Amino acid sequence: MLTKLESNELFDAITIAKKNCKDIYAQTYLSALDEASIMYGSEGLKTQILYALNNMSTWRGQTARDTKKILNRLIKKL
Numbered sequence: 374m375l376t377k378l379e380s381n382e383l384f385d386a387i388t389i390a391k392k393n394c395k396d397i398y399a400q401t402y403l404s405a406l407d408e409a410s411i412m413y414g415s416e417g418l419k420t421q422i423l424y425a426l427n428n429m430s431t432w433r434g435q436t437a438r439d440t441k442k443i444l445n446r447l448i449k450k451l
Contacts, residue, residue, distance in 0.1 A: 374415075375450055386443040387422075390429065393436055399428035419451040 375383065391403050402425035409417035422444055429441060 375447065379447055379450065382443060383447045386440050386447070389436065389440050390425065390432075390444070393440075394429050394432040396428050396431055399425045399432070402428065415451045419448050422448050 387403060387406065391400065394400065394403075402421050406418060406421050406425075409421040413420070426441060426444055426448075429437070432441075
C-alpha cells in the first residue's frame with residue numbers, strides 16, 4: 374500500500390510520462406490507468422504501469438531515467 378506522499382509521487386511520475394514519452398503504446402497504457410484502477414484495483418494499476426514501462430524503452434534522457442526509476446520503485450509497493 375502506498376502512502377499519501379508515494380501516491381502523489383506516482384501521480385507526478387505518470388503525469389511526466391504522459392507529457393514527455395512519445396511512444397503511442399506507452400501512451401495507450403498510461404491513458405487507461407484510471408479505468409484499470411477502477412475495474413481491477415491496485416493490481417490493474419500495477420499491470421498497466423508495467424506495460425507502459427515496457428513500451429518506454431525508446432524514451433531517453435535524464436527525465437526518462439528519473440521517471441522510470443520512480444515508477445519501478447513504486448509499483449513494487451502496490
